[in-house]
Amino acid sequence: xxxxxxxxxxxxxxxxxxxxxxxxxxxxxxxxxxxxxxxxxxxxxxxxxxxxxxxxxxxxxxxxxxxxxxxxxxxxxxxxxxxxxxxxxxxxxxxxxxxxxxxxxxxxxxxxxxxxxxxxxxxxxxxxxxxxxxxxxxxxxxxxxxxxxxxxxxxxxxxxxxxxxxxxxxxxxxxxxxxxxxxxxxxxxxxxxxxxxxxxxxxxxxxxxxxxxxxxxxxxxxxxxxxxxxxxxxxxxxxxxxxxxxxxxxxxxxxxxxxxxxxxxxxxxxxxxxxxxxxxxxxxxxxxxxxxxxxxxxxxxxxxxx
Amino acid sequence: xxxxxxxxxxxxxxxxxxxxxxxxxxxxxxxxxxxxxxxxxxxxxxxxxxxxxxxxxxxxxxxxxxxxxxxxxxxxxxxxxxxxxxxxxxxxxxxxxxxxxxxxxxxxxxxxxxxxxxxxxxxxxxxxxxxxxxxxxxxxxxxxxxxxxxxxxxxxxxxxxxxxxxxxxxxxxxxxxxxxxxxxxxxxxxxxxxxxxxxxxxxxxxxx
Numbered sequence: 001x002x003x004x005x006x007x008x009x010x011x012x013x014x015x016x017x018x019x020x021x022x023x024x025x026x027x028x029x030x031x032x033x034x035x036x037x038x039x040x041x042x043x044x045x046x047x048x049x050x051x052x053x054x055x056x057x058x059x060x061x062x063x064x065x066x067x068x069x070x071x072x073x074x075x076x077x078x079x080x081x082x083x084x085x086x087x088x089x090x091x092x093x094x095x096x097x098x099x100x101x102x103x104x105x106x107x108x109x110x111x112x113x114x115x116x117x118x119x120x121x122x123x124x125x126x127x128x129x130x131x132x133x134x135x136x137x138x139x140x141x142x143x144x145x146x147x148x149x150x151x152x153x154x155x156x157x158x159x160x161x162x163x164x165x166x167x168x169x170x171x172x173x174x175x176x177x178x179x180x181x182x183x184x185x186x187x188x189x190x191x192x193x194x195x196x197x198x199x200x201x202x203x204x205x206x207x208x209x210x211x212x213x214x215x216x217x218x219x220x221x222x223x224x225x226x227x228x229x230x231x232x233x234x235x236x237x238x239x240x241x242x243x244x245x246x247x248x249x250x251x252x253x254x255x256x257x258x259x260x261x262x263x264x265x266x267x268x269x270x271x272x273x274x275x276x277x278x279x280x281x282x283x284x285x286x287x288x289x290x291x292x293x294x295x296x297x298x299x300x301x302x303x304x305x306x
Numbered sequence: 307x308x309x310x311x312x313x314x315x316x317x318x319x320x321x322x323x324x325x326x327x328x329x330x331x332x333x334x335x336x337x338x339x340x341x342x343x344x345x346x347x348x349x350x351x352x353x354x355x356x357x358x359x360x361x362x363x364x365x366x367x368x369x370x371x372x373x374x375x376x377x378x379x380x381x382x383x384x385x386x387x388x389x390x391x392x393x394x395x396x397x398x399x400x401x402x403x404x405x406x407x408x409x410x411x412x413x414x415x416x417x418x419x420x421x422x423x424x425x426x427x428x429x430x431x432x433x434x435x436x437x438x439x440x441x442x443x444x445x446x447x448x449x450x451x452x453x454x455x456x457x458x459x460x461x462x463x464x465x466x467x468x469x470x471x472x473x474x475x476x477x478x479x480x481x482x483x484x485x486x487x488x489x490x491x492x493x494x495x496x497x498x499x500x501x502x503x504x505x506x507x508x509x510x511x512x513x514x
Contacts, residue, residue: 006496007350009359012342015415017405077400077420084399088380095379095403148377151409151477234495246501304497305411306347306364 016301021075023293026142027171028068030164030289033139034172036061036109038206040128043116049198053206056183057176058116061135062109069102094144101141105134139168146296153231154238154300159224166217171289173210174282177203181279200275207278210285211267214260221256237303247299250291259288310388312427313454313482314441315464316363318489320448323348323361330443331365334428341414343425344440349492360489363449365440366391366412366425367473370480374404374413383422389482390429395421409477427451454482 035057042054073079085099108131115124143161150156180203184196191199228239242251263281271277323346331337331344344365351358368391375383375391382397383404398421405413405422413424428438432451436442441451452461464470470484473493485493 005351005353005357006491008497009348009350010345011347011497012345013340014411015341015405017402017415072401075401077402077415077422078398081397081399084380084382084397088382088397090376090379090381092376093379093403094377095401099379145403149403149407150373151407151474241499246499301406302499302501304495304499305409306495306497 011306014304014306016298018297018301019075020294020297021071023290023297025068025071025075026164026293026297027290028064028071029139029142030168030171030293031175032061032064032068032109032172033135033165033168034170035064035176036135036172037132037169038173038176039112039116040132043121043124043128046121046125049202052183052188052199053176053180053202055116056179058109058113060175060179062106062113065102065106065109065138094141094148097137097141098145101134101138105131105138108134136165140165146300151305152238152300153228153234153303154241154296157224157227159220159227163217163220163224166213166220167289167292169213170210170217171286173206173213174285174289177206177210177282178279178286180206181275181282184275203275204273204278207267207281208272210282211264214264214285218256218260234303238300241303242295242299246302247295251295251299254291255288255295258284259291260285263288309455310453311455311482312368312388312390312432312451313461313465313484314365314427314438315450315461315468315470315484315486316488317448317450317464318361318485318487320446321346321361321363322446322448323359324445326443326445327363327365327440327449330439331425334431334439335423335425337414337423338416338418341416343412343414343423347492349489349496351489351491360492362485362488362492363440364410364412365483366427367410367479367481367483368425368427370482371478373407373409373477373479377407378404386429390426390432391424392426392429393421393423395419395423398422409474409479410481 039054039057039061042050073082076082085096089096108127112124112127112131115127140161143164146155147157147160184199184203188196225239225243228235241247263284266277266281325346328342328345335343337343344363347362347364349360351360368389370389372385372391375385379401380397380399382394383391385391400421402415402422405415413422416423431438437451441449450460450464452459454461454465456462465484468486470486471488471493472481472484
C-alpha cells in the first residue's frame with residue numbers, strides 16, 4: 001500500500017460470505033457443462049466409435065448437475081427457503097437466472113440421456129442442440145455471479161464468464177478421459193481388441209482436444225492478469241495477491257504449472273501416445289481447475305473493502 | 307405528504323472517535339457478538355512526532371443506486387420510497403450474495419437469526435419520529451440525520467454550506483452518508499489482507 005506510515009488502530013473483522021460450497025458448485029457445474037458439450041458433439045458426429053463416449057457423458061452431465069445445486073442449498077443459511085428463489089425472483093440478479101437455468105438444464109439433460117440410451121438419433125440431436133446453449137449459460141451465469149459483485153476487483157471483469165466456460169470445458173474433458181480410461185481398463189474386457197484399440201485412440205484424441213482448451217484457458221488467464229496489473233489500484237492489489245501474495249502458491253503453482261502447463265506437456269509431448277500419461281494429465285487438470293475455483297472465490301474476498 | 311429522502315452527514319471536525327455510535331447501535335439493533343452494523347475505523351498516520359489519528363464512522367450508506375438490492379435474488383432487500391434500504395427478514399434465504407456485492411462491507415450475517423442484516427438507519431425509530439440510535443447517542447453531535455430533500459433541514463443546510471465527501475464514488479452507488487472533513491487515508495482501504503490459509507474459515511461448516 002502506497003500510504004507510507006499508516007497503521008490501522010481499530011476496525012472490525014468482516015465475515016467471509018461465500019465459502020467453498022460456492023467453489024465446489026462452480027466446479028461441479030463446470031464438469032457437467034463440459035461433459036454435456038462432449039456428449040452432444042459425439043451424438044452430432046454420429047459415428048459408431050463415438051457412441052460409448054456419448055453415452056458416458058450423457059449420463060454424467062445430469063448426475064453432476066444434481067450434485068452441484070446441493071452445494072448451493074447447503075450454503076444457504078435458510079435452506080428450507082430455497083423456493084423463494086422461484087417465487088420472489090429478481091430479474092436483475094444473476095442468481096435468479098441461475099435458479100431457472102439450473103431447473104431447465106437437468107430436465108433437458110435427462111430427456112437427452114434417455115434418447116441417447118434408447119438410440120433415438122433425431123430427438124437426441126435436437127435436444128443436444130437445444131441443450132448446448134443451456135449448458136453454456138448454466139456455467140456462464142456463474143461467471144456473472146462473480147463479475148456483477150463489482151466491488152471485488154478480482155471478480156469484476158468481463159472475461160469472467162468466458163474464463164469459467166473454458167475452464168469448464170477443460171475439467172469436463174478431463175473427467176471424461178478419466179472415466180473412459182477406467183471403462184477401458186476394467187469394464188470393457190470382453191470387447192474385441194480392435195474396439196479396445198479404437199477406444200484408446202478416441203481417448204487420446206479427447207486428450208488432444210483438452211490440450212487445446214487448456215491453451216485457450218491460459219490465454220484468457222494471461223489477458224485477465226495483464227489487465228488487472230495495469231488497471232486501477234484495487235485491481236493491481238488483486239493481481240499482486242495472486243501473483244506474489246498469499247494466493248501465489250495456489251495460483252501460479254497449482255493452477256498454472258501443475259494444472260495447465262504440465263498436463264499440456266504430458267498430452268502434447270513425447271508421452272502423447274501413453275494412456276497413463278493422459279490420465280495423469282486429466283487428474284492434474286481437474287486439480288488445477290479446482291484450485292482456480294478456490295483462488296477466484298476465496299481470493300477475491302480476501303482483499304479488504306474498508 | 308411531501309416526498310422524503312433521508313440522508314446523514316458525519317462531521318469529522320466534531321467526531322472524537324469515542325465509539326458511542328457503535329455501542330448505541332449494538333444495543334438498539336441487538337447486533338450479535340463479533341459483527342457490527344456501525345463502527346468507527348481509526349487509522350494512525352505518520353511517525354512521531356508528526357503522527358496523527360484519524361477516525362471514520364462507518365455505517366450503511368443506504369445508497370441511491372444500491373448494488374445489494376440489484377443482486378438480491380429474492381428481493382428480500384429492497385429500497386423504501388424514502389431511500390432506506392431494508393431487509394425482509396422472512397424472505398431472506400441467506401445466500402450472502404449481498405454481503406459479497408456490497409462495496410462498503412457493511413452487511414453481516416446474523417448467526418442467531420440465520421439471515422443477513424445491516425444498518426437501516428433505525429427505520430423503526432425514524433418512522434416513530436425519533437432519530438437513529440447512533441445519532442441520538444453521539445455526544446458531540448457529529449452525526450446529523452434528516453431529510454435531504456427538505457431545504458430547511460439541518461442536513462440540507464450542512465450539505466449546502468460544506469465540502470463533503472462520500473465513500474467509493476467510483477462504484478456508482480450514490481451513497482447518502484456524507485462526510486465533512488474525512489481523511490482520505492481513513493476512507494481508502496488500508497487494512498491488512500486476511501490470510502485465509504492460516505485461518506481456514508472457507509471450509510463448509512456442518513450445522514445441524
